[in-house]
Amino acid sequence: MPILPPKALLLAPMVELSHRPLRELIASFGSCDRYYTEMTSASGYLARSPFDRWFMDSEPAPERTVVQLYDSEVDPMAKAAARLVQERRDSGMPLGGIDANFGCSAPHIEKSGGGVSWMKDASRAASLIAALKAAAPGVPISAKLRLGYEESESALVDFCRALADAGADYLVIHPRLKNEKFRRLGRWSHVRAVAEAISIPVVGNGDVRSWERYRSAVDEYGGAGAMIGREAVRRPWFFALLRGKEADPGFEMEARVEETGLRMLSLIRELLPESFHKSRARRFFFYYCDNLSFGHHLRYAIQNSDRLDDIERLFKAYFDEVPAERVRMER
Ligand SMILES: Cc1cc2nc3c(=O)[nH]c(=O)nc-3n(C[C@H](O)[C@H](O)[C@H](O)COP(=O)(O)O)c2cc1C
Structure with missing residues:
Protein backbone atom coordinates (compact mmCIF):
# COMPACT_ATOMS: atom_id res chain seq x y z
CA MET A 1 0.00 0.00 0.00
CA ASP A 248 -20.11 13.35 -8.41
CA PRO A 249 -20.71 16.73 -6.75
CA GLY A 250 -24.47 16.14 -6.99
CA PHE A 251 -24.19 12.94 -4.97
CA GLU A 252 -26.70 12.44 -2.19
CA MET A 253 -27.35 9.56 0.13
CA GLU A 254 -29.95 8.37 2.56
CA ALA A 255 -28.82 8.47 6.19
CA ARG A 256 -30.65 5.92 8.31
CA VAL A 257 -30.25 7.70 11.60
CA GLU A 258 -32.19 5.35 13.85
CA GLU A 259 -30.86 2.16 12.29
CA THR A 260 -27.24 3.39 12.49
CA GLY A 261 -27.52 4.32 16.17
CA LEU A 262 -29.05 0.93 16.98
CA ARG A 263 -26.32 -0.80 15.00
CA MET A 264 -23.70 1.00 17.07
CA LEU A 265 -25.31 -0.29 20.26
CA SER A 266 -25.24 -3.86 18.92
CA LEU A 267 -21.58 -3.51 17.92
CA ILE A 268 -20.63 -2.19 21.37
CA ARG A 269 -22.50 -5.08 22.97
CA GLU A 270 -20.91 -7.65 20.66
CA LEU A 271 -17.32 -6.42 20.43
CA LEU A 272 -16.39 -4.66 23.67
CA PRO A 273 -16.14 -5.97 27.23
CA GLU A 274 -19.06 -5.16 29.48
CA SER A 275 -17.03 -2.77 31.62
CA PHE A 276 -16.71 -0.51 28.54
CA HIS A 277 -20.36 -0.50 27.50
CA LYS A 278 -21.70 2.46 29.44
CA SER A 279 -18.78 4.83 28.82
CA ARG A 280 -18.50 4.04 25.12
CA ALA A 281 -22.23 4.31 24.46
CA ARG A 282 -22.48 7.59 26.38
CA ARG A 283 -19.48 9.02 24.53
CA PHE A 284 -20.84 8.00 21.13
CA PHE A 285 -24.33 9.39 21.71
CA PHE A 286 -22.92 12.61 23.12
CA TYR A 287 -22.01 13.43 19.50
CA TYR A 288 -24.57 11.34 17.63
CA CYS A 289 -27.50 13.16 19.26
CA ASP A 290 -26.49 16.24 17.21
CA ASN A 291 -28.36 14.55 14.35
CA LEU A 292 -31.66 15.05 16.16
CA SER A 293 -33.71 18.25 16.46
CA PHE A 294 -34.48 17.55 20.11
CA GLY A 295 -31.26 15.68 20.70
CA HIS A 296 -30.25 17.64 23.81
CA HIS A 297 -33.02 15.98 25.89
CA LEU A 298 -32.03 12.54 24.67
CA ARG A 299 -28.33 13.27 25.19
CA TYR A 300 -28.99 14.27 28.78
CA ALA A 301 -31.05 11.14 29.46
CA ILE A 302 -28.39 8.90 27.90
CA GLN A 303 -25.58 10.54 29.89
CA ASN A 304 -27.53 9.52 32.99
CA SER A 305 -28.22 5.93 31.90
CA ASP A 306 -26.11 3.08 33.19
CA ARG A 307 -27.24 0.21 30.98
CA LEU A 308 -27.16 -0.36 27.23
CA ASP A 309 -30.72 -1.67 27.34
CA ASP A 310 -31.92 1.61 28.85
CA ILE A 311 -29.98 3.63 26.27
CA GLU A 312 -31.54 1.56 23.50
CA ARG A 313 -35.01 2.04 24.91
CA LEU A 314 -34.53 5.82 25.16
CA PHE A 315 -33.12 6.03 21.66
CA LYS A 316 -36.00 4.05 20.12
CA ALA A 317 -38.57 6.06 22.09
CA TYR A 318 -37.21 9.26 20.51
CA PHE A 319 -38.14 8.01 17.03
CA ASP A 320 -41.57 6.91 18.18
CA GLU A 321 -42.09 10.57 19.09
CA VAL A 322 -40.34 12.03 16.02
CA PRO A 323 -40.61 9.34 13.30
CA ALA A 324 -39.73 11.79 10.53
CA GLU A 325 -36.12 11.85 11.77
CA ARG A 326 -35.55 8.11 11.26
CA VAL A 327 -34.15 8.70 7.77
CA ARG A 328 -32.91 11.84 6.07
CA MET A 329 -31.17 12.79 2.86
CA GLU A 330 -27.56 13.92 3.07
CA ARG A 331 -26.14 16.20 0.40
C1 LIG B 1 -13.22 12.60 22.89
C2 LIG B 1 -11.92 12.90 22.20
C3 LIG B 1 -10.82 12.10 22.42
C4 LIG B 1 -9.59 12.36 21.78
N1 LIG B 1 -8.54 11.51 21.96
C5 LIG B 1 -7.39 11.70 21.23
C6 LIG B 1 -6.33 10.73 21.26
O1 LIG B 1 -6.43 9.65 21.87
N2 LIG B 1 -5.20 11.02 20.55
C7 LIG B 1 -5.07 12.17 19.81
O2 LIG B 1 -4.02 12.38 19.19
N3 LIG B 1 -6.07 13.06 19.74
C8 LIG B 1 -7.22 12.84 20.41
N4 LIG B 1 -8.28 13.71 20.26
C9 LIG B 1 -8.16 14.82 19.29
C10 LIG B 1 -8.71 14.36 17.91
O3 LIG B 1 -7.92 13.33 17.36
C11 LIG B 1 -8.75 15.54 16.92
O4 LIG B 1 -7.46 16.07 16.82
C12 LIG B 1 -9.72 16.65 17.34
O5 LIG B 1 -10.96 16.11 17.78
C13 LIG B 1 -9.99 17.63 16.19
O6 LIG B 1 -10.56 16.96 15.09
P1 LIG B 1 -12.15 17.05 14.76
O7 LIG B 1 -12.51 18.51 14.73
O8 LIG B 1 -12.29 16.39 13.43
O9 LIG B 1 -12.86 16.32 15.86
C14 LIG B 1 -9.48 13.48 20.91
C15 LIG B 1 -10.61 14.27 20.69
C16 LIG B 1 -11.83 14.00 21.31
C17 LIG B 1 -13.03 14.86 21.01
Whole structure:
Protein backbone atom coordinates (compact mmCIF):
# COMPACT_ATOMS: atom_id res chain seq x y z
CA MET A 1 0.00 0.00 0.00
CA PRO A 2 1.21 3.57 -0.59
CA ILE A 3 2.10 5.50 2.57
CA LEU A 4 -1.06 7.52 1.94
CA PRO A 5 -3.31 7.58 -1.14
CA PRO A 6 -3.99 11.01 -2.70
CA LYS A 7 -6.55 13.12 -0.78
CA ALA A 8 -6.48 10.58 2.01
CA LEU A 9 -9.31 10.37 4.49
CA LEU A 10 -8.27 9.39 8.00
CA LEU A 11 -10.31 8.66 11.11
CA ALA A 12 -8.82 10.54 14.08
CA PRO A 13 -7.66 8.86 17.28
CA MET A 14 -10.23 9.59 20.00
CA VAL A 15 -10.23 8.11 23.47
CA GLU A 16 -13.32 5.94 24.06
CA LEU A 17 -14.51 6.57 20.49
CA SER A 18 -11.95 5.24 17.99
CA HIS A 19 -12.61 1.60 18.74
CA ARG A 20 -13.54 -1.39 16.66
CA PRO A 21 -17.32 -0.82 16.76
CA LEU A 22 -16.89 2.66 15.24
CA ARG A 23 -14.57 1.28 12.54
CA GLU A 24 -17.02 -1.52 11.77
CA LEU A 25 -19.82 1.01 11.49
CA ILE A 26 -17.82 3.33 9.22
CA ALA A 27 -16.65 0.39 7.11
CA SER A 28 -20.28 -0.67 6.59
CA PHE A 29 -20.72 2.56 4.60
CA GLY A 30 -17.49 2.12 2.65
CA SER A 31 -14.36 2.57 4.78
CA CYS A 32 -11.76 5.33 4.83
CA ASP A 33 -8.04 5.26 4.04
CA ARG A 34 -6.58 5.10 7.56
CA TYR A 35 -8.22 4.47 10.91
CA TYR A 36 -6.34 5.56 14.01
CA THR A 37 -6.84 3.71 17.27
CA GLU A 38 -7.30 5.72 20.44
CA MET A 39 -4.00 6.50 22.15
CA THR A 40 -2.45 3.68 24.18
CA SER A 41 0.24 4.11 26.81
CA ALA A 42 3.48 2.47 25.63
CA SER A 43 4.53 1.78 29.23
CA GLY A 44 1.11 0.31 30.02
CA TYR A 45 1.32 -1.96 27.00
CA LEU A 46 4.80 -3.14 28.02
CA ALA A 47 3.41 -3.89 31.50
CA ARG A 48 0.66 -5.93 29.79
CA SER A 49 -2.25 -3.74 30.77
CA PRO A 50 -5.37 -5.91 30.43
CA PHE A 51 -7.32 -3.35 28.37
CA ASP A 52 -4.77 -2.87 25.60
CA ARG A 53 -6.17 -5.64 23.48
CA TRP A 54 -9.32 -3.52 23.13
CA PHE A 55 -7.43 -0.27 22.57
CA MET A 56 -5.17 -1.81 19.95
CA ASP A 57 -7.71 -4.10 18.30
CA SER A 58 -7.24 -3.22 14.64
CA GLU A 59 -10.12 -5.08 13.03
CA PRO A 60 -11.89 -4.95 10.66
CA ALA A 61 -9.06 -3.45 8.54
CA PRO A 62 -5.72 -4.00 10.31
CA GLU A 63 -3.72 -3.19 7.16
CA ARG A 64 -5.05 0.37 7.25
CA THR A 65 -5.31 0.83 11.03
CA VAL A 66 -2.61 2.91 12.70
CA VAL A 67 -1.92 2.29 16.39
CA GLN A 68 -1.31 5.50 18.29
CA LEU A 69 1.12 5.31 21.22
CA TYR A 70 1.95 7.87 23.87
CA ASP A 71 4.57 8.10 26.55
CA SER A 72 7.01 10.55 28.04
CA GLU A 73 10.22 8.67 27.16
CA VAL A 74 11.82 7.35 23.99
CA ASP A 75 12.72 3.95 25.38
CA PRO A 76 9.23 2.58 26.22
CA MET A 77 7.87 3.92 22.92
CA ALA A 78 10.57 2.12 20.94
CA LYS A 79 10.16 -1.09 22.95
CA ALA A 80 6.38 -0.99 22.55
CA ALA A 81 6.76 -0.49 18.79
CA ALA A 82 9.15 -3.45 18.54
CA ARG A 83 6.82 -5.65 20.56
CA LEU A 84 3.80 -4.67 18.51
CA VAL A 85 5.66 -5.50 15.29
CA GLN A 86 6.72 -8.87 16.72
CA GLU A 87 3.19 -9.72 17.90
CA ARG A 88 1.72 -8.84 14.53
CA ARG A 89 4.37 -10.89 12.77
CA ASP A 90 3.63 -13.88 15.01
CA SER A 91 -0.11 -13.63 14.45
CA GLY A 92 0.12 -12.82 10.74
CA MET A 93 -1.94 -9.66 11.23
CA PRO A 94 -0.81 -6.58 9.27
CA LEU A 95 -0.02 -3.28 10.97
CA GLY A 96 -1.12 -0.12 9.16
CA GLY A 97 1.31 2.14 11.00
CA ILE A 98 2.45 3.48 14.34
CA ASP A 99 1.74 7.05 15.36
CA ALA A 100 3.48 9.09 18.05
CA ASN A 101 1.10 11.30 20.00
CA PHE A 102 2.64 14.80 20.11
CA GLY A 103 -0.68 16.56 20.53
CA CYS A 104 -2.50 15.44 23.65
CA SER A 105 -2.90 18.37 26.05
CA ALA A 106 -4.74 16.55 28.85
CA PRO A 107 -3.01 17.90 32.00
CA HIS A 108 -1.98 14.53 33.44
CA ILE A 109 -0.31 13.53 30.16
CA GLU A 110 1.26 16.87 29.33
CA LYS A 111 2.64 17.36 32.86
CA SER A 112 4.22 13.93 32.86
CA GLY A 113 6.11 14.80 29.66
CA GLY A 114 3.88 13.05 27.11
CA GLY A 115 1.60 14.35 24.32
CA VAL A 116 2.13 17.97 23.36
CA SER A 117 5.06 18.36 25.72
CA TRP A 118 7.22 16.57 23.12
CA MET A 119 6.85 19.78 21.10
CA LYS A 120 9.11 21.61 23.56
CA ASP A 121 12.21 19.97 22.12
CA ALA A 122 12.46 19.19 18.40
CA SER A 123 15.64 17.14 18.66
CA ARG A 124 14.19 14.92 21.39
CA ALA A 125 10.99 14.40 19.36
CA ALA A 126 13.13 13.61 16.29
CA SER A 127 15.11 11.04 18.28
CA LEU A 128 11.82 9.36 19.18
CA ILE A 129 10.83 9.17 15.51
CA ALA A 130 14.25 7.72 14.61
CA ALA A 131 13.89 5.15 17.40
CA LEU A 132 10.42 4.14 16.15
CA LYS A 133 11.71 3.77 12.60
CA ALA A 134 14.52 1.52 13.83
CA ALA A 135 12.17 -0.53 16.04
CA ALA A 136 9.52 -1.02 13.35
CA PRO A 137 11.28 -1.40 9.98
CA GLY A 138 8.95 -1.16 7.04
CA VAL A 139 6.03 0.11 9.14
CA PRO A 140 4.78 3.64 8.32
CA ILE A 141 5.62 5.99 11.19
CA SER A 142 3.59 9.16 11.67
CA ALA A 143 3.23 11.82 14.33
CA LYS A 144 0.11 13.77 15.22
CA LEU A 145 0.81 17.19 16.63
CA ARG A 146 -0.66 20.53 17.58
CA LEU A 147 0.91 23.95 16.97
CA GLY A 148 2.79 23.71 20.23
CA TYR A 149 2.93 26.21 23.11
CA GLU A 150 3.23 29.49 21.21
CA GLU A 151 2.23 30.53 17.72
CA SER A 152 5.43 30.55 15.68
CA GLU A 153 5.29 29.32 12.14
CA SER A 154 9.06 29.09 11.82
CA ALA A 155 9.36 27.03 15.02
CA LEU A 156 6.56 24.75 13.80
CA VAL A 157 8.21 24.29 10.39
CA ASP A 158 11.57 23.56 12.07
CA PHE A 159 9.92 21.02 14.36
CA CYS A 160 8.20 19.26 11.45
CA ARG A 161 11.35 19.33 9.34
CA ALA A 162 13.26 17.64 12.18
CA LEU A 163 10.63 14.87 12.29
CA ALA A 164 10.79 14.44 8.52
CA ASP A 165 14.60 14.31 8.58
CA ALA A 166 14.39 11.67 11.33
CA GLY A 167 12.34 9.46 9.02
CA ALA A 168 8.67 10.24 9.72
CA ASP A 169 6.62 9.04 6.77
CA TYR A 170 3.89 11.67 7.17
CA LEU A 171 2.55 14.11 9.74
CA VAL A 172 -0.91 15.07 10.93
CA ILE A 173 -1.35 18.62 12.21
CA HIS A 174 -4.28 19.69 14.37
CA PRO A 175 -3.58 23.42 14.12
CA ARG A 176 -4.47 24.57 17.61
CA LEU A 177 -2.12 25.69 20.34
CA LYS A 178 -1.67 23.55 23.43
CA ASN A 179 -4.50 25.10 25.43
CA GLU A 180 -6.90 26.00 22.65
CA LYS A 181 -10.32 24.44 22.92
CA PHE A 182 -12.71 23.52 20.14
CA ARG A 183 -14.64 26.82 20.41
CA ARG A 184 -12.09 28.61 18.25
CA LEU A 185 -11.49 27.30 14.74
CA GLY A 186 -8.06 25.84 14.00
CA ARG A 187 -5.36 27.99 12.36
CA TRP A 188 -5.19 26.11 9.09
CA SER A 189 -2.74 28.47 7.37
CA HIS A 190 -0.03 26.72 9.41
CA VAL A 191 -0.92 23.40 7.78
CA ARG A 192 -0.26 24.99 4.40
CA ALA A 193 3.03 26.51 5.57
CA VAL A 194 4.32 23.13 6.76
CA ALA A 195 3.00 21.28 3.69
CA GLU A 196 4.90 23.74 1.46
CA ALA A 197 8.10 23.55 3.50
CA ILE A 198 8.69 19.83 3.90
CA SER A 199 8.74 16.96 1.47
CA ILE A 200 6.67 14.33 3.32
CA PRO A 201 2.83 14.35 3.23
CA VAL A 202 1.10 16.64 5.74
CA VAL A 203 -2.50 15.94 6.69
CA GLY A 204 -4.68 18.62 8.30
CA ASN A 205 -7.13 17.90 11.11
CA GLY A 206 -9.82 19.84 12.89
CA ASP A 207 -13.39 20.98 12.22
CA VAL A 208 -13.79 19.19 8.88
CA ARG A 209 -17.58 18.98 9.07
CA SER A 210 -18.67 19.44 5.46
CA TRP A 211 -17.72 18.69 1.88
CA GLU A 212 -16.64 22.32 1.47
CA ARG A 213 -14.29 22.17 4.45
CA TYR A 214 -12.81 18.90 3.24
CA ARG A 215 -12.17 20.50 -0.16
CA SER A 216 -10.51 23.50 1.39
CA ALA A 217 -8.37 21.24 3.65
CA VAL A 218 -6.96 19.64 0.53
CA ASP A 219 -7.15 22.36 -2.16
CA GLU A 220 -6.70 25.59 -0.22
CA TYR A 221 -4.41 24.39 2.56
CA GLY A 222 -2.48 21.89 0.47
CA GLY A 223 -2.97 19.00 2.82
CA ALA A 224 -2.27 15.47 1.63
CA GLY A 225 -5.67 14.60 3.07
CA ALA A 226 -7.94 15.28 5.99
CA MET A 227 -8.20 13.57 9.34
CA ILE A 228 -11.71 13.66 10.75
CA GLY A 229 -12.72 13.01 14.33
CA ARG A 230 -16.00 14.18 15.83
CA GLU A 231 -17.89 14.46 12.54
CA ALA A 232 -17.22 10.77 11.84
CA VAL A 233 -18.92 10.03 15.16
CA ARG A 234 -21.84 12.36 14.49
CA ARG A 235 -22.19 10.95 10.98
CA PRO A 236 -20.48 7.56 10.59
CA TRP A 237 -21.47 7.77 6.90
CA PHE A 238 -19.47 11.01 6.47
CA PHE A 239 -16.49 9.43 4.69
CA ALA A 240 -18.88 7.71 2.26
CA LEU A 241 -20.60 11.04 1.62
CA LEU A 242 -17.26 12.77 0.88
CA ARG A 243 -16.17 9.98 -1.45
CA GLY A 244 -19.52 10.08 -3.23
CA LYS A 245 -19.31 13.85 -3.71
CA GLU A 246 -15.78 13.57 -4.97
CA ALA A 247 -16.98 11.28 -7.75
CA ASP A 248 -20.11 13.35 -8.41
CA PRO A 249 -20.71 16.73 -6.75
CA GLY A 250 -24.47 16.14 -6.99
CA PHE A 251 -24.19 12.94 -4.97
CA GLU A 252 -26.70 12.44 -2.19
CA MET A 253 -27.35 9.56 0.13
CA GLU A 254 -29.95 8.37 2.56
CA ALA A 255 -28.82 8.47 6.19
CA ARG A 256 -30.65 5.92 8.31
CA VAL A 257 -30.25 7.70 11.60
CA GLU A 258 -32.19 5.35 13.85
CA GLU A 259 -30.86 2.16 12.29
CA THR A 260 -27.24 3.39 12.49
CA GLY A 261 -27.52 4.32 16.17
CA LEU A 262 -29.05 0.93 16.98
CA ARG A 263 -26.32 -0.80 15.00
CA MET A 264 -23.70 1.00 17.07
CA LEU A 265 -25.31 -0.29 20.26
CA SER A 266 -25.24 -3.86 18.92
CA LEU A 267 -21.58 -3.51 17.92
CA ILE A 268 -20.63 -2.19 21.37
CA ARG A 269 -22.50 -5.08 22.97
CA GLU A 270 -20.91 -7.65 20.66
CA LEU A 271 -17.32 -6.42 20.43
CA LEU A 272 -16.39 -4.66 23.67
CA PRO A 273 -16.14 -5.97 27.23
CA GLU A 274 -19.06 -5.16 29.48
CA SER A 275 -17.03 -2.77 31.62
CA PHE A 276 -16.71 -0.51 28.54
CA HIS A 277 -20.36 -0.50 27.50
CA LYS A 278 -21.70 2.46 29.44
CA SER A 279 -18.78 4.83 28.82
CA ARG A 280 -18.50 4.04 25.12
CA ALA A 281 -22.23 4.31 24.46
CA ARG A 282 -22.48 7.59 26.38
CA ARG A 283 -19.48 9.02 24.53
CA PHE A 284 -20.84 8.00 21.13
CA PHE A 285 -24.33 9.39 21.71
CA PHE A 286 -22.92 12.61 23.12
CA TYR A 287 -22.01 13.43 19.50
CA TYR A 288 -24.57 11.34 17.63
CA CYS A 289 -27.50 13.16 19.26
CA ASP A 290 -26.49 16.24 17.21
CA ASN A 291 -28.36 14.55 14.35
CA LEU A 292 -31.66 15.05 16.16
CA SER A 293 -33.71 18.25 16.46
CA PHE A 294 -34.48 17.55 20.11
CA GLY A 295 -31.26 15.68 20.70
CA HIS A 296 -30.25 17.64 23.81
CA HIS A 297 -33.02 15.98 25.89
CA LEU A 298 -32.03 12.54 24.67
CA ARG A 299 -28.33 13.27 25.19
CA TYR A 300 -28.99 14.27 28.78
CA ALA A 301 -31.05 11.14 29.46
CA ILE A 302 -28.39 8.90 27.90
CA GLN A 303 -25.58 10.54 29.89
CA ASN A 304 -27.53 9.52 32.99
CA SER A 305 -28.22 5.93 31.90
CA ASP A 306 -26.11 3.08 33.19
CA ARG A 307 -27.24 0.21 30.98
CA LEU A 308 -27.16 -0.36 27.23
CA ASP A 309 -30.72 -1.67 27.34
CA ASP A 310 -31.92 1.61 28.85
CA ILE A 311 -29.98 3.63 26.27
CA GLU A 312 -31.54 1.56 23.50
CA ARG A 313 -35.01 2.04 24.91
CA LEU A 314 -34.53 5.82 25.16
CA PHE A 315 -33.12 6.03 21.66
CA LYS A 316 -36.00 4.05 20.12
CA ALA A 317 -38.57 6.06 22.09
CA TYR A 318 -37.21 9.26 20.51
CA PHE A 319 -38.14 8.01 17.03
CA ASP A 320 -41.57 6.91 18.18
CA GLU A 321 -42.09 10.57 19.09
CA VAL A 322 -40.34 12.03 16.02
CA PRO A 323 -40.61 9.34 13.30
CA ALA A 324 -39.73 11.79 10.53
CA GLU A 325 -36.12 11.85 11.77
CA ARG A 326 -35.55 8.11 11.26
CA VAL A 327 -34.15 8.70 7.77
CA ARG A 328 -32.91 11.84 6.07
CA MET A 329 -31.17 12.79 2.86
CA GLU A 330 -27.56 13.92 3.07
CA ARG A 331 -26.14 16.20 0.40
C1 LIG B 1 -13.22 12.60 22.89
C2 LIG B 1 -11.92 12.90 22.20
C3 LIG B 1 -10.82 12.10 22.42
C4 LIG B 1 -9.59 12.36 21.78
N1 LIG B 1 -8.54 11.51 21.96
C5 LIG B 1 -7.39 11.70 21.23
C6 LIG B 1 -6.33 10.73 21.26
O1 LIG B 1 -6.43 9.65 21.87
N2 LIG B 1 -5.20 11.02 20.55
C7 LIG B 1 -5.07 12.17 19.81
O2 LIG B 1 -4.02 12.38 19.19
N3 LIG B 1 -6.07 13.06 19.74
C8 LIG B 1 -7.22 12.84 20.41
N4 LIG B 1 -8.28 13.71 20.26
C9 LIG B 1 -8.16 14.82 19.29
C10 LIG B 1 -8.71 14.36 17.91
O3 LIG B 1 -7.92 13.33 17.36
C11 LIG B 1 -8.75 15.54 16.92
O4 LIG B 1 -7.46 16.07 16.82
C12 LIG B 1 -9.72 16.65 17.34
O5 LIG B 1 -10.96 16.11 17.78
C13 LIG B 1 -9.99 17.63 16.19
O6 LIG B 1 -10.56 16.96 15.09
P1 LIG B 1 -12.15 17.05 14.76
O7 LIG B 1 -12.51 18.51 14.73
O8 LIG B 1 -12.29 16.39 13.43
O9 LIG B 1 -12.86 16.32 15.86
C14 LIG B 1 -9.48 13.48 20.91
C15 LIG B 1 -10.61 14.27 20.69
C16 LIG B 1 -11.83 14.00 21.31
C17 LIG B 1 -13.03 14.86 21.01
